[in-house]
Amino acid sequence: MSDYILDARGIRKSFGGVKALKGVDLSIRRGEIHCLAGENGCGKSTLIKVISGFYEADGGQFALDGESFTKIAPAEAIRRGLQVIYQDFSVFPNLSVMENLAFNMELMKGHRLVNRKRMRHIAEEAISRINFEVDLDERVENLPVADKQLIAISRALLYDARLIIMDEPTTALTKKEVRSLFDLIRKLQAQGISILFVSHKLDEVFEISEGYTILRNGQNVAHGDTKDLDAKKFAYHMTGREFAEETFQPQIVESNPVVSARGLSSYGAYSHVDFDLHPGEILGITGLLGSGRTELVQTLFGLQTHDEGQLLFEGKEVRFTNVKQAVEKGVGYVAEDRLTEGLFLPQSITLNTIVSHLDDLCSKTGFLDQSQVNTEVNHWIQELSVAASDPQQPVQTLSGGNQQKVVLARWLANDLKVLILNGPTVGVDIGSKYDIHSLLRRLAHAGLAIIVISDDLPEIRATCSRVLVMRDGSIIAEANPATTSEARLGELITGQA
């Protein structure tokens, strides 16, 4: 028996004229946790679909559990012990946990009538394998995301899985949930199951995997043992670019603050908050979810109103009761969930960029001045290096990082004084993350006042000149990110030494 559960050699696949995979290799040992990394569009998903039988490769071959294939049927892949856990977990939100667990097995066996007793039996067996406790009669949509993932994992284990592919499994999970997922992965490994962990998150790759393979533009760029990898190499392989570790040194900070808070309180959210924000600096705000950080910045943008204290804008007291008032003062806000709050997904990059200041782009007759629009949009696409073939491309076809850049472009196209970013690089690939960070630094150097809310400590170190730590609605510390260790910041955030 071969040492490898999967050994793929020279896999090629094209769609139309686009070469998605240009001869890719991927080898996973039995019982290994292997990481497949790469930026969006590098061919990860295509490779998985070839191995699991949903696509047929144009060339190359792969051995699965000792047997060699040039193409494979999905059912055969399952028989060979392969299971894929998709990003969306492939669950039925409207159905019970029991049905979600048992359907695949029932269908595979060709049962035509529903036998609830048998399905319950299957479901119980599935959850018992990972000691997962859940009400089998609950509708899946009423469960937290982590439980949906556990349903997908326990369902996969029913098939005597020997290789489980997890496609970006941590995207929707909280830190705590990620930790328990990793525990589970190690337990599965102890049972001899190999895991292919698909991710572009550096820290996760280091924490969980033993071996790695990195793809870029449909080609292998690196593979080996994770212990030989470091952050810098990882980022280089992913993007093909060298990134210097940077910190932010404000250049000209004006002495007069643009925004000041004095004893600012909002009942139930935060209380007695004081801070100043000066043009030219980047102020970090960090803290756990529920620490009041989001509510605080929403107050600056008119999404919330404060109940007590003073909010000063350029020295004058203000109280924003709606977004329009804040926008008129020159405040911009990039929300946590840019998709539900920020972008018109099916619309073009152009429209998304100019939508908040259409009035300025109109000619005297009241029609949009197309040439002015094009000049402006092209300017921002270049300035922010948005990876797009055409400004008319719908925003939903872009990667997370590029979508985030479009949101930024929209705000920057307005004349801003204060820009607030809430989790600016959540779900964004490394290259775009560096681009966004360096853009923020450039903007601050140009005199913009910026607030970054983040719990990504390296991000705070890379961008902020000062950081406020919030806990339970109060600012409990101000720190200099350049001189404070990540460990110390972590202690401040959680309040645990």
Next chain:
Amino acid sequence: MNTTLQKMSRRTEPYILGAIIALSLLIQARSGQFFTGNNLVDLARSMTVPGLFAVGAMIVIVSGGIDVSFPAIASLSMYITTKILLAADYSGPVILAYIIGGVLGLLMGLFNGVLIGYFRFPTLVVTLGTSSLFIGIMQGVLAARELPVPPAMFDHGTAKLFSAYNTQLGLSSDMPVQILLLVAVLAVTAFLLRSTMLGRGIYAIGGDEVSAKRAGFNVFGTKMFIYGYVGVIAGIAGIARACMMRNAHPTNLQGIEMIIIAAVVLGGTRVTGGVGTLTGTMFGMALMTIMSNSLILLGIPTYWQKVFTGAIIIIGTGVSARQAMAKRAKPRKASPSPSKAPQSQEASK
């Protein structure tokens, strides 16, 4: 026990049943004529044909689609059947009418199914289109006119299971035999939806079509079945309607789809698919039927009846929609996930 109660409170059926009871008590208080045998028989009669339609509409909505073509399918099946039987001077049992009507409905339903399942056109567009097409065939090709029904259908239309007497007022009402048709369709559909993998597949497709395909459901086959089955129900309902009216009227059913769909949604069927029960659907249909057949009993002036009906529909469907929204909001709170964007996209590829 506590969790059972909690689960009950998340369902729509108890609320709509409460609304039915409240409305019934109100009508009883205003007229003294609600809880009488003859009135209840009248309501059952009025609900027979809409009830059949509602079963079909619910199945389609559960699967994630919407069907507005069933009145057209019913009308065309009914009209062609009547015409054939009249031309043949048919005098045998009425079952033949139902067979012809059902087969015609099946064919029209499968036509919907091919457009929706194979060509993947949006269901609303397809059924709006086929609806016009079927009515067009009736009026253009067949030059449809009102027709008297053949003797077999006439006799079937006057047949009754029993009569309910109201001795106080000296009134009687006949329970039409067609109610058995509704009972039979409900029984078959309940079995289908609850106890067959095909039926569970309808719910699965309505929940997440991509997942259904990955799980091994035959998505195309299931869709063909859905639209075929709903077509058969519509065809049969058309025949029942003509028999009960003793008159084949080609356009009498047009416009009924909105009331039926409102009733289905009122009954807790989720417009976005995946969730819906026959019990809720029948409750919703009962509420609509009671309402439209009790406005005089309630003493609502003719000029205000539409306002009243509209208000009930808005309030009722609004309550259902709010509940659905509350449910959707819940899991988000449990796990704050700032960005789920890239993944849902990839999944839809």
Next chain:
Amino acid sequence: MMLKKTLLLMLVACTTFAVFANGEGERQPKPESEWKIALVPKDSTNAWFVRMEVGVKEFAADSGLNAFQKGPAKTDAAMQVQVIQDLIAQDVDALCVVPVDPAALEPVLGEAMDKGIVVVTHEASFQENTMYDIEAFNNADYGAFIMDNLAKAMGGEGEYTTMVGHVTNASHNEWADGGVARAAEAYPNITLLDSEPRVESEDNMERAYEKAKELFKKYPNLKGVLGTSSKDAPGVSRAIEEMGLKDKVFVAGTGLVSECRPFLESGTLQYITLWDPKDAGYAMCSLAAKILRGEEVADGLDLGLPGYENMQFAPGSDKVLIGSGWIVMDKNNMDEYNF
């Protein structure tokens, strides 16, 4: 500067168009053989209007003119507007219209008249944009006549109510009002049901049946229903038979033999009143042809068929022409009418 130019251009364009449009109003005289006279009914599938088409064809045969009927596929005001627009585009010379909703047709009929098309309506006595409106009879008189029939059936005493297709339907409501006025003046023992004086059947036999059942439950003393829509009498009759109220409750109203035959035979329904839609169709086309020929329209106008040989303008109107074209059908004479 640009803007001014654009405006000027648009202005010129508008004026030019208006001139042409006006010019079109002065139609070139055409030979009679090229005339197109179109009759637009409420609903081309309805048996009533199928019968009307017979009249149109009879007129075409008698006169040798090109007269035809074209209507919407169901009773729907918007669809009727569409049909009329299509006909205008086909360059018809005369439009004879039975409006679903007179108000909804005002713009399109106005457009037709602006283009010099002869417009004649039927059952729309308040229509503004029409040259003449033909009524087979005075609506109030017809309502009174239905009331006479209902009173005869009710034995001259009891409580009654009225049923209309829609409360927005002008003719139905005028008939019902005429009937109510007649009862008040001639039948002291017949009283209107005050709490529900008018109900809607939605021009649908099934709804008429359901509404009647509700009425009989709520108002046990109700003895008569005065129907107006042709669906009212048969629908109410079915309810009377099923509820066992035959010989206790009575209905009279407009009706077609084809739909009412079983009830006339059983005696549940004693009289139905009606005007022959065939005659109305013939009369409309005949009037349209007279206008196209430039003949004078005045009191005493003869449209060439019984009931319409001595048309009179309604008092105070120069548009509404009234005939006396109603008929009564009962068990004995119903076989003379094949519609």
